[in-house]
Amino acid sequence: MLKRIACLSSIDGPDNNNRYSEQVFNTFDTARVYNKEHDIVGVFLVFKNILLQVAEGEANELAKVIYRINRDPRISDVSIIVNEHIEKPAFSRWSIKLLSENCDAHAQHLKKIENLLKGGLNLSGAIDSIRYHKLFNMGETSAPTSKQQIDSHEQSAPFRDTVLSMPSWPRPTQLRLDAALMKLCPLLIKKHVPYQRLVSLNLFAHEQELTELLHRLQQARALEVIAVAEPDNLRILSSQRENKAPAPARGRFSQALRSFISNHRAKGIAGHE
Amino acid sequence: MSRIYHKLAIVGEVGAGKTQLVHTISEISPFVTEAKSSVDIGKEYTTVGIDYGRLSLDSDIALGLYGLPGQKRFQLLWDMVKQGLWGLLVLVKYNDELNVSALNDVLNHFDPMKNQLPLVIGLTHSDLAADEDQIDLFVDILHYALEQNGVTAPIVCLDPREVESSLLLLQLFDSLQDTVHDPMEAHRDVI
Ligand SMILES: Nc1nc2c(ncn2[C@@H]2O[C@H](COP(=O)(O)OP(=O)(O)O)[C@@H](O)[C@H]2O)c(=O)[nH]1
Numbered sequence: 116m117l118k119r120i121a122c123l124s125s126i127d128g129p130d131n132n133n134r135y136s137e138q139v140f141n142t143f144d145t146a147r148v149y150n151k152e153h154d155i156v157g158v159f160l161v162f163k164n165i166l167l168q169v170a171e172g173e174a175n176e177l178a179k180v181i182y183r184i185n186r187d188p189r190i191s192d193v194s195i196i197v198n199e200h201i202e203k204p205a206f207s208r209w210s211i212k213l214l215s216e217n218c219d220a221h222a223q224h225l226k227k228i229e230n231l232l233k234g235g236l237n238l239s240g241a242i243d244s245i246r247y248h249k250l251f252n253m254g255e256t257s258a259p260t261s262k263q264q265i266d267s268h269e270q271s272a273p274f275r276d277t278v279l280s281m282p283s284w285p286r287p288t289q290l291r292l293d294a295a296l297m298k299l300c301p302l303l304i305k306k307h308v309p310y311q312r313l314v315s316l317n318l319f320a321h322e323q324e325l326t327e328l329l330h331r332l333q334q335a336r337a338l339e340v341i342a343v344a345e346p347d348n349l350r351i352l353s354s355q356r357e358n359k360a361p362a363p364a365r366g367r368f369s370q371a372l373r374s375f376i377s378n379h380r381a382k383g384i385a386g387h388e
Numbered sequence: 389m390s391r392i393y394h395k396l397a398i399v400g401e402v403g404a405g406k407t408q409l410v411h412t413i414s415e416i417s418p419f420v421t422e423a424k425s426s427v428d429i430g431k432e433y434t435t436v437g438i439d440y441g442r443l444s445l446d447s448d449i450a451l452g453l454y455g456l457p458g459q460k461r462f463q464l465l466w467d468m469v470k471q472g473l474w475g476l477l478v479l480v481k482y483n484d485e486l487n488v489s490a491l492n493d494v495l496n497h498f499d500p501m502k503n504q505l506p507l508v509i510g511l512t513h514s515d516l517a518a519d520e521d522q523i524d525l526f527v528d529i530l531h532y533a534l535e536q537n538g539v540t541a542p543i544v545c546l547d548p549r550e551v552e553s554s555l556l557l558l559q560l561f562d563s564l565q566d567t568v569h570d571p572m573e574a575h576r577d578v579i
Protein backbone atom coordinates (compact mmCIF):
# COMPACT_ATOMS: atom_id res chain seq x y z
CA MET A 116 0.00 0.00 0.00
CA LEU A 117 1.49 3.31 -1.13
CA LYS A 118 1.37 6.44 0.93
CA ARG A 119 2.62 9.97 0.87
CA ILE A 120 3.65 11.85 3.95
CA ALA A 121 4.85 15.40 4.40
CA CYS A 122 6.58 16.43 7.53
CA LEU A 123 7.53 19.90 8.71
CA SER A 124 10.32 20.47 11.18
CA SER A 125 12.83 23.04 12.33
CA ILE A 126 16.55 22.58 11.98
CA ASP A 127 18.46 23.34 15.13
CA GLY A 128 21.41 25.41 14.01
CA PRO A 129 24.09 26.13 16.60
CA ASP A 130 23.34 29.84 16.34
CA ASN A 131 20.19 29.65 14.31
CA ASN A 132 21.64 31.76 11.54
CA ASN A 133 20.25 31.78 8.06
CA ARG A 134 22.89 29.63 6.49
CA TYR A 135 22.50 26.07 5.42
CA SER A 136 24.63 24.32 7.93
CA GLU A 137 26.31 20.99 7.96
CA GLN A 138 23.33 19.83 10.01
CA VAL A 139 21.17 19.98 6.93
CA PHE A 140 23.47 17.85 4.92
CA ASN A 141 23.96 15.32 7.61
CA THR A 142 20.25 15.04 8.06
CA PHE A 143 19.75 14.78 4.35
CA ASP A 144 22.47 12.24 3.96
CA THR A 145 21.10 9.97 6.62
CA ALA A 146 17.77 10.09 4.86
CA ARG A 147 19.35 9.62 1.45
CA VAL A 148 21.02 6.36 2.38
CA TYR A 149 18.07 5.04 4.31
CA ASN A 150 15.51 5.96 1.69
CA LYS A 151 17.43 4.41 -1.15
CA GLU A 152 17.61 1.17 0.75
CA HIS A 153 13.90 1.21 1.42
CA ASP A 154 12.60 2.44 -1.94
CA ILE A 155 11.35 5.71 -0.61
CA VAL A 156 11.22 8.67 -2.97
CA GLY A 157 10.50 12.31 -2.37
CA VAL A 158 12.11 15.59 -1.60
CA PHE A 159 13.81 17.45 1.15
CA LEU A 160 13.02 21.17 1.01
CA VAL A 161 15.08 23.51 3.10
CA PHE A 162 14.37 27.17 3.57
CA LYS A 163 16.31 28.93 6.29
CA ASN A 164 15.76 26.71 9.28
CA ILE A 165 12.54 25.17 8.01
CA LEU A 166 12.69 21.64 6.71
CA LEU A 167 9.89 19.99 4.78
CA GLN A 168 10.28 16.34 3.94
CA VAL A 169 7.90 14.79 1.45
CA ALA A 170 8.23 11.03 1.23
CA GLU A 171 6.41 8.41 -0.81
CA GLY A 172 6.61 4.68 -0.41
CA GLU A 173 5.18 1.60 1.25
CA ALA A 174 3.09 2.47 4.30
CA ASN A 175 5.19 0.30 6.60
CA GLU A 176 8.40 1.92 5.48
CA LEU A 177 6.97 5.40 5.87
CA ALA A 178 5.96 4.62 9.42
CA LYS A 179 9.60 3.89 10.13
CA VAL A 180 10.62 7.11 8.42
CA ILE A 181 8.35 9.07 10.71
CA TYR A 182 9.80 7.27 13.67
CA ARG A 183 13.30 8.17 12.55
CA ILE A 184 12.44 11.80 11.90
CA ASN A 185 10.98 12.09 15.35
CA ARG A 186 14.13 10.80 16.89
CA ASP A 187 16.55 12.89 14.81
CA PRO A 188 18.42 15.07 17.31
CA ARG A 189 19.22 17.64 14.64
CA ILE A 190 15.63 18.72 14.13
CA SER A 191 12.77 19.76 16.39
CA ASP A 192 9.07 20.67 16.31
CA VAL A 193 8.28 17.78 14.03
CA SER A 194 4.78 17.84 12.61
CA ILE A 195 3.13 15.57 10.06
CA ILE A 196 1.09 17.77 7.76
CA VAL A 197 0.13 15.24 5.09
CA ASN A 198 -0.57 11.55 5.47
CA GLU A 199 -2.51 10.06 2.59
CA HIS A 200 -2.85 7.05 0.32
CA ILE A 201 -1.72 7.44 -3.24
CA GLU A 202 -2.12 5.46 -6.45
CA LYS A 203 1.41 6.00 -7.65
CA PRO A 204 4.40 8.10 -6.59
CA ALA A 205 4.76 11.61 -7.94
CA PHE A 206 8.51 11.57 -7.42
CA SER A 207 10.97 9.33 -9.21
CA ARG A 208 13.80 9.63 -6.73
CA TRP A 209 14.93 11.27 -3.55
CA SER A 210 16.36 14.76 -3.83
CA ILE A 211 17.18 17.84 -1.87
CA LYS A 212 16.33 21.45 -2.68
CA LEU A 213 17.89 24.31 -0.81
CA LEU A 214 15.50 27.11 -1.48
CA SER A 215 16.49 30.66 -2.03
CA GLU A 216 14.40 33.74 -2.49
CA ASN A 217 14.22 35.43 -5.88
CA CYS A 218 14.90 32.25 -7.74
CA ASP A 219 12.34 31.46 -10.44
CA ALA A 220 13.32 27.83 -10.76
CA HIS A 221 12.71 27.31 -7.07
CA ALA A 222 9.42 29.15 -7.19
CA GLN A 223 8.16 26.87 -9.96
CA HIS A 224 9.31 23.77 -8.15
CA LEU A 225 7.59 24.94 -5.00
CA LYS A 226 4.35 25.60 -6.83
CA LYS A 227 4.31 21.99 -8.01
CA ILE A 228 4.90 20.61 -4.58
CA GLU A 229 2.35 22.93 -3.04
CA ASN A 230 -0.25 21.64 -5.51
CA LEU A 231 0.72 18.09 -4.78
CA LEU A 232 0.20 18.50 -1.05
CA LYS A 233 -2.88 20.74 -1.17
CA GLY A 234 -5.44 17.92 -1.17
CA GLY A 235 -4.28 16.16 1.97
CA LEU A 236 -2.97 19.15 3.87
CA ASN A 237 -3.61 19.25 7.60
CA LEU A 238 -1.97 22.16 9.39
CA SER A 239 -2.76 21.64 13.04
CA GLY A 240 -1.32 24.64 14.79
CA ALA A 241 -0.05 28.18 14.49
CA ILE A 242 3.59 27.12 14.21
CA ASP A 243 2.75 24.79 11.34
CA SER A 244 0.89 27.52 9.51
CA ILE A 245 3.67 30.00 9.91
CA ARG A 246 6.35 27.61 8.79
CA TYR A 247 4.30 26.32 5.89
CA HIS A 248 3.52 29.74 4.54
CA LYS A 249 7.03 30.99 5.06
CA LEU A 250 8.24 28.12 2.95
CA PHE A 251 5.71 28.32 0.15
CA ASN A 252 5.40 32.08 -0.04
CA MET A 253 9.07 32.84 0.10
CA GLY A 254 9.11 33.97 -3.52
CA GLU A 255 6.29 36.43 -2.98
CA THR A 256 7.82 38.89 -0.57
CA SER A 257 7.01 42.54 -1.01
CA ALA A 258 9.64 45.08 -2.06
CA PRO A 259 12.61 44.37 0.13
CA THR A 260 14.12 46.85 2.50
CA SER A 261 17.86 47.10 2.50
CA LYS A 262 18.11 44.70 5.43
CA GLN A 263 16.10 42.10 3.56
CA GLN A 264 18.24 42.57 0.53
CA ILE A 265 21.24 41.51 2.49
CA ASP A 266 19.36 38.49 3.78
CA SER A 267 18.18 37.42 0.38
CA HIS A 268 21.69 37.70 -0.92
CA GLU A 269 22.74 35.27 1.77
CA GLN A 270 20.22 32.74 0.56
CA SER A 271 21.00 33.08 -3.09
CA ALA A 272 24.58 32.21 -2.17
CA PRO A 273 24.09 29.30 0.23
CA PHE A 274 27.80 28.52 0.31
CA ARG A 275 28.76 32.00 1.37
CA ASP A 276 31.07 32.00 4.37
CA THR A 277 31.93 28.38 3.92
CA VAL A 278 35.14 26.67 3.01
CA LEU A 279 34.83 23.92 0.43
CA SER A 280 36.84 20.84 -0.13
CA MET A 281 36.68 17.58 -2.05
CA PRO A 282 38.40 14.70 -0.27
CA SER A 283 38.17 12.59 -3.41
CA TRP A 284 36.70 12.52 -6.88
CA PRO A 285 33.01 11.70 -7.28
CA ARG A 286 32.31 8.13 -8.26
CA PRO A 287 31.52 7.61 -11.92
CA THR A 288 28.19 6.04 -11.03
CA GLN A 289 27.14 9.10 -9.05
CA LEU A 290 28.30 11.86 -11.28
CA ARG A 291 29.61 11.87 -14.81
CA LEU A 292 32.34 14.45 -15.14
CA ASP A 293 31.28 17.07 -17.64
CA ALA A 294 33.22 20.10 -18.82
CA ALA A 295 32.01 22.30 -15.97
CA LEU A 296 32.87 19.76 -13.29
CA MET A 297 36.25 19.24 -14.89
CA LYS A 298 36.88 22.93 -14.42
CA LEU A 299 35.80 22.96 -10.82
CA CYS A 300 36.95 19.67 -9.30
CA PRO A 301 40.71 20.01 -9.77
CA LEU A 302 40.55 23.24 -7.78
CA LEU A 303 38.89 21.54 -4.81
CA ILE A 304 40.44 18.11 -4.66
CA LYS A 305 42.43 17.79 -1.46
CA LYS A 306 42.28 21.53 -0.92
CA HIS A 307 40.32 23.88 1.25
CA VAL A 308 39.01 26.80 -0.67
CA PRO A 309 36.82 29.59 0.64
CA TYR A 310 33.69 29.91 -1.44
CA GLN A 311 34.33 33.61 -2.03
CA ARG A 312 37.65 32.80 -3.59
CA LEU A 313 36.05 30.39 -6.00
CA VAL A 314 33.62 33.12 -6.96
CA SER A 315 36.44 35.57 -7.53
CA LEU A 316 38.01 33.25 -10.09
CA ASN A 317 35.02 33.81 -12.38
CA LEU A 318 35.05 30.26 -13.64
CA PHE A 319 31.49 30.53 -14.87
CA ALA A 320 29.37 33.25 -16.34
CA HIS A 321 27.04 33.30 -13.34
CA GLU A 322 27.61 32.59 -9.71
CA GLN A 323 24.47 30.48 -9.76
CA GLU A 324 26.15 28.04 -12.11
CA LEU A 325 28.85 27.58 -9.53
CA THR A 326 26.41 27.01 -6.69
CA GLU A 327 24.46 24.51 -8.77
CA LEU A 328 27.61 22.54 -9.49
CA LEU A 329 28.46 22.61 -5.82
CA HIS A 330 25.01 21.28 -5.01
CA ARG A 331 25.50 18.46 -7.48
CA LEU A 332 28.81 17.58 -5.91
CA GLN A 333 27.19 17.72 -2.53
CA GLN A 334 24.43 15.38 -3.59
CA ALA A 335 27.05 13.00 -4.88
CA ARG A 336 28.65 13.20 -1.46
CA ALA A 337 31.85 14.49 -2.96
CA LEU A 338 31.89 17.89 -1.31
CA GLU A 339 32.79 18.92 2.19
CA VAL A 340 31.20 22.16 3.32
CA ILE A 341 32.77 23.73 6.33
CA ALA A 342 30.99 26.60 7.96
CA VAL A 343 33.40 29.30 8.97
CA ALA A 344 33.07 30.99 12.30
CA GLU A 345 34.75 34.22 11.26
CA PRO A 346 33.66 35.04 7.76
CA ASP A 347 35.22 38.49 7.93
CA ASN A 348 38.69 37.08 7.67
CA LEU A 349 37.71 35.26 4.55
CA ARG A 350 36.32 38.34 2.97
CA ILE A 351 39.63 40.06 3.48
CA LEU A 352 41.48 37.12 1.99
CA SER A 353 39.26 36.96 -1.01
CA SER A 354 39.41 40.67 -1.70
CA GLN A 355 43.18 40.50 -1.53
CA ARG A 356 43.08 37.80 -4.13
CA GLU A 357 41.05 39.85 -6.51
CA ASN A 358 43.92 42.28 -6.83
CA LYS A 359 46.31 39.59 -7.90
CA ALA A 360 47.22 38.90 -11.49
CA PRO A 361 44.87 36.47 -13.27
CA ALA A 362 45.87 32.86 -13.82
CA PRO A 363 48.62 32.41 -16.39
CA ALA A 364 47.50 32.22 -19.99
CA ARG A 365 46.89 28.74 -21.31
CA GLY A 366 49.70 27.07 -23.13
CA ARG A 367 49.50 26.60 -26.87
CA PHE A 368 49.05 22.87 -26.46
CA SER A 369 46.04 23.23 -24.26
CA GLN A 370 44.52 25.81 -26.56
CA ALA A 371 45.05 23.60 -29.58
CA LEU A 372 43.55 20.63 -27.77
CA ARG A 373 40.52 22.56 -26.62
CA SER A 374 39.73 23.98 -29.98
CA PHE A 375 40.22 20.57 -31.55
CA ILE A 376 37.74 19.02 -29.12
CA SER A 377 35.10 21.66 -29.63
CA ASN A 378 35.57 21.62 -33.41
CA HIS A 379 35.28 17.90 -33.49
CA ARG A 380 32.08 17.99 -31.48
CA ALA A 381 30.63 20.72 -33.67
CA LYS A 382 31.43 18.61 -36.71
CA GLY A 383 29.65 15.67 -35.13
CA ILE A 384 26.57 17.76 -34.44
CA ALA A 385 26.57 19.13 -37.98
CA GLY A 386 26.38 15.55 -39.20
CA HIS A 387 29.59 15.40 -41.22
CA GLU A 388 30.78 12.37 -39.32
CA MET B 389 57.37 28.83 -32.54
CA SER B 390 58.83 25.65 -31.23
CA ARG B 391 57.41 22.23 -31.69
CA ILE B 392 55.22 20.90 -28.89
CA TYR B 393 55.06 17.22 -28.28
CA HIS B 394 53.33 15.79 -25.23
CA LYS B 395 53.06 12.17 -24.22
CA LEU B 396 50.16 10.23 -22.79
CA ALA B 397 50.96 6.81 -21.36
CA ILE B 398 48.13 4.29 -21.38
CA VAL B 399 48.83 1.32 -19.16
CA GLY B 400 46.56 -1.65 -18.70
CA GLU B 401 46.17 -5.37 -18.65
CA VAL B 402 45.54 -7.45 -21.75
CA GLY B 403 42.13 -6.70 -23.21
CA ALA B 404 41.68 -3.48 -21.25
CA GLY B 405 41.34 -1.46 -24.43
CA LYS B 406 44.77 0.14 -24.96
CA THR B 407 45.06 -0.68 -28.66
CA GLN B 408 41.49 0.40 -29.23
CA LEU B 409 41.94 3.74 -27.48
CA VAL B 410 45.18 4.59 -29.24
CA HIS B 411 43.42 3.78 -32.48
CA THR B 412 40.27 5.79 -31.74
CA ILE B 413 42.22 8.91 -30.77
CA SER B 414 44.71 8.66 -33.63
CA GLU B 415 41.86 8.28 -36.10
CA ILE B 416 40.28 11.59 -35.19
CA SER B 417 43.53 13.47 -35.66
CA PRO B 418 42.60 16.64 -37.52
CA PHE B 419 46.05 17.11 -38.93
CA VAL B 420 47.59 14.33 -40.90
CA THR B 421 51.35 14.55 -40.98
CA GLU B 422 53.38 12.44 -43.31
CA ALA B 423 55.66 10.14 -41.43
CA LYS B 424 59.11 11.56 -41.87
CA SER B 425 61.02 9.41 -39.49
CA SER B 426 60.72 6.22 -37.57
CA VAL B 427 59.83 8.31 -34.51
CA ASP B 428 56.83 9.72 -36.33
CA ILE B 429 55.36 6.34 -37.05
CA GLY B 430 56.55 5.00 -33.74
CA LYS B 431 58.34 2.10 -35.30
CA GLU B 432 60.83 1.81 -32.50
CA TYR B 433 57.91 1.38 -30.13
CA THR B 434 55.67 -0.92 -32.08
CA THR B 435 58.47 -3.40 -32.58
CA VAL B 436 58.83 -3.85 -28.82
CA GLY B 437 55.13 -4.19 -28.17
CA ILE B 438 54.04 -0.66 -27.40
CA ASP B 439 50.91 0.60 -29.12
CA TYR B 440 51.89 3.89 -30.64
CA GLY B 441 49.65 6.56 -32.04
CA ARG B 442 49.41 10.28 -32.20
CA LEU B 443 46.92 13.06 -32.19
CA SER B 444 48.32 15.84 -34.37
CA LEU B 445 46.70 19.10 -33.41
CA ASP B 446 48.66 21.32 -35.72
CA SER B 447 51.70 21.12 -37.95
CA ASP B 448 53.90 21.45 -34.89
CA ILE B 449 51.68 20.31 -32.00
CA ALA B 450 51.00 16.69 -31.21
CA LEU B 451 50.06 14.31 -28.46
CA GLY B 452 51.85 10.99 -28.57
CA LEU B 453 49.88 7.99 -27.33
CA TYR B 454 51.71 5.05 -25.84
CA GLY B 455 49.84 1.90 -24.96
CA LEU B 456 51.87 -0.11 -22.48
CA PRO B 457 51.30 -3.58 -21.06
CA GLY B 458 50.29 -3.57 -17.41
CA GLN B 459 52.55 -6.18 -15.93
CA LYS B 460 55.62 -5.31 -13.97
CA ARG B 461 57.87 -7.45 -16.12
CA PHE B 462 57.42 -4.85 -18.84
CA GLN B 463 58.75 -2.02 -16.74
CA LEU B 464 61.59 -1.51 -19.18
CA LEU B 465 58.92 -0.38 -21.62
CA TRP B 466 57.41 1.85 -18.98
CA ASP B 467 60.78 3.51 -18.60
CA MET B 468 60.97 4.20 -22.32
CA VAL B 469 58.09 6.69 -22.08
CA LYS B 470 58.16 7.70 -18.45
CA GLN B 471 60.06 10.97 -18.79
CA GLY B 472 58.06 14.17 -18.97
CA LEU B 473 54.63 12.62 -19.36
CA TRP B 474 51.61 14.85 -19.94
CA GLY B 475 49.38 12.24 -18.39
CA LEU B 476 49.08 8.69 -17.18
CA LEU B 477 45.95 6.73 -17.95
CA VAL B 478 45.53 3.42 -16.20
CA LEU B 479 42.95 1.32 -17.96
CA VAL B 480 41.15 -1.18 -15.79
CA LYS B 481 38.84 -3.69 -17.34
CA TYR B 482 35.59 -4.13 -15.48
CA ASN B 483 35.16 -7.72 -14.40
CA ASP B 484 34.70 -9.68 -11.25
CA GLU B 485 38.20 -9.33 -9.99
CA LEU B 486 40.58 -6.43 -9.88
CA ASN B 487 44.26 -7.19 -10.27
CA VAL B 488 45.30 -5.03 -7.35
CA SER B 489 48.96 -5.96 -7.34
CA ALA B 490 49.40 -4.98 -10.99
CA LEU B 491 47.74 -1.67 -10.23
CA ASN B 492 50.04 -1.15 -7.26
CA ASP B 493 53.06 -1.86 -9.44
CA VAL B 494 52.06 0.74 -12.00
CA LEU B 495 51.36 3.37 -9.38
CA ASN B 496 54.62 2.66 -7.60
CA HIS B 497 56.61 2.85 -10.76
CA PHE B 498 55.14 6.07 -12.13
CA ASP B 499 54.57 7.62 -8.70
CA PRO B 500 52.10 10.21 -10.05
CA MET B 501 51.77 12.13 -6.78
CA LYS B 502 55.47 12.74 -6.37
CA ASN B 503 55.97 13.52 -10.03
CA GLN B 504 52.90 15.77 -10.24
CA LEU B 505 51.74 13.60 -13.06
CA PRO B 506 48.05 13.90 -13.95
CA LEU B 507 46.49 10.50 -13.43
CA VAL B 508 43.13 9.11 -14.53
CA ILE B 509 41.76 5.66 -13.94
CA GLY B 510 39.69 4.58 -16.91
CA LEU B 511 37.23 1.81 -16.21
CA THR B 512 36.49 0.02 -19.48
CA HIS B 513 33.93 -2.63 -20.35
CA SER B 514 31.58 -1.16 -17.76
CA ASP B 515 28.87 -1.49 -20.42
CA LEU B 516 29.04 -5.22 -19.73
CA ALA B 517 28.13 -4.83 -16.05
CA ALA B 518 24.75 -6.21 -15.03
CA ASP B 519 23.79 -2.98 -13.28
CA GLU B 520 25.13 0.19 -11.69
CA ASP B 521 25.46 -1.45 -8.30
CA GLN B 522 27.95 -3.91 -9.74
CA ILE B 523 30.04 -1.04 -11.09
CA ASP B 524 29.72 0.74 -7.78
CA LEU B 525 31.13 -2.22 -5.97
CA PHE B 526 34.02 -2.48 -8.37
CA VAL B 527 34.70 1.24 -8.02
CA ASP B 528 34.71 0.80 -4.25
CA ILE B 529 37.52 -1.65 -4.53
CA LEU B 530 39.41 0.50 -7.01
CA HIS B 531 38.97 3.46 -4.75
CA TYR B 532 40.33 1.54 -1.83
CA ALA B 533 43.33 0.42 -3.84
CA LEU B 534 44.09 4.01 -4.81
CA GLU B 535 43.78 5.13 -1.23
CA GLN B 536 46.20 2.47 -0.11
CA ASN B 537 48.67 3.92 -2.57
CA GLY B 538 48.11 7.44 -1.30
CA VAL B 539 46.75 8.41 -4.68
CA THR B 540 43.84 10.69 -5.48
CA ALA B 541 42.60 10.35 -9.02
CA PRO B 542 39.33 10.47 -10.92
CA ILE B 543 37.87 7.13 -11.85
CA VAL B 544 35.85 7.43 -15.03
CA CYS B 545 33.86 4.97 -17.06
CA LEU B 546 35.42 4.96 -20.47
CA ASP B 547 34.59 3.24 -23.72
CA PRO B 548 37.69 3.28 -25.93
CA ARG B 549 35.57 2.44 -28.94
CA GLU B 550 33.69 5.70 -28.69
CA VAL B 551 34.99 9.03 -29.89
CA GLU B 552 33.04 11.17 -27.43
CA SER B 553 34.23 9.08 -24.53
CA SER B 554 37.80 9.54 -25.72
CA LEU B 555 37.33 13.30 -26.15
CA LEU B 556 36.01 13.61 -22.61
CA LEU B 557 39.08 11.80 -21.39
CA LEU B 558 41.42 14.22 -23.17
CA GLN B 559 39.41 17.10 -21.76
CA LEU B 560 39.80 15.69 -18.28
CA PHE B 561 43.56 15.39 -18.67
CA ASP B 562 43.66 18.94 -19.91
CA SER B 563 41.79 20.18 -16.85
CA LEU B 564 44.16 18.28 -14.58
CA GLN B 565 47.12 20.18 -16.04
CA ASP B 566 45.76 23.27 -14.32
CA THR B 567 46.74 21.90 -10.97
CA VAL B 568 50.37 22.37 -11.95
CA HIS B 569 50.09 26.12 -12.21
CA ASP B 570 47.03 26.32 -10.10
CA PRO B 571 45.61 29.71 -9.15
CA MET B 572 44.74 28.26 -5.74
CA GLU B 573 48.15 26.85 -5.12
CA ALA B 574 49.52 29.77 -3.13
CA HIS B 575 46.66 29.39 -0.66
CA ARG B 576 46.55 25.66 -0.55
CA ASP B 577 46.63 25.42 3.20
CA VAL B 578 44.42 28.28 4.11
CA ILE B 579 42.73 26.38 6.91
N1 LIG C 1 32.24 -3.78 -24.81
C1 LIG C 1 33.42 -3.15 -24.69
N2 LIG C 1 34.45 -3.56 -25.43
C2 LIG C 1 35.62 -2.91 -25.31
C3 LIG C 1 35.76 -1.82 -24.43
N3 LIG C 1 37.04 -1.39 -24.51
C4 LIG C 1 37.66 -2.19 -25.40
N4 LIG C 1 36.80 -3.11 -25.90
C5 LIG C 1 37.09 -4.17 -26.84
O1 LIG C 1 37.85 -5.15 -26.16
C6 LIG C 1 38.78 -5.76 -27.05
C7 LIG C 1 40.19 -5.67 -26.49
O2 LIG C 1 40.64 -4.35 -26.58
P1 LIG C 1 42.15 -3.99 -26.94
O3 LIG C 1 42.21 -2.54 -27.26
O4 LIG C 1 42.68 -4.90 -27.97
O5 LIG C 1 42.87 -4.28 -25.55
P2 LIG C 1 44.41 -4.20 -25.19
O6 LIG C 1 44.85 -5.60 -24.95
O7 LIG C 1 44.49 -3.38 -23.95
O8 LIG C 1 45.12 -3.55 -26.32
C8 LIG C 1 38.62 -5.04 -28.38
O9 LIG C 1 37.77 -5.82 -29.19
C9 LIG C 1 37.94 -3.74 -28.00
O10 LIG C 1 37.18 -3.20 -29.02
C10 LIG C 1 34.61 -1.39 -23.65
O11 LIG C 1 34.65 -0.45 -22.86
N5 LIG C 1 33.48 -2.10 -23.84
Ligand SMILES: [Mg+2]
Binds near residue numbers: 403406407408439
Ligand atom coordinates in the same frame (compact mmCIF):
# COMPACT_ATOMS: atom_id res chain seq x y z
MG1 LIG D 1 46.65 -4.43 -27.52
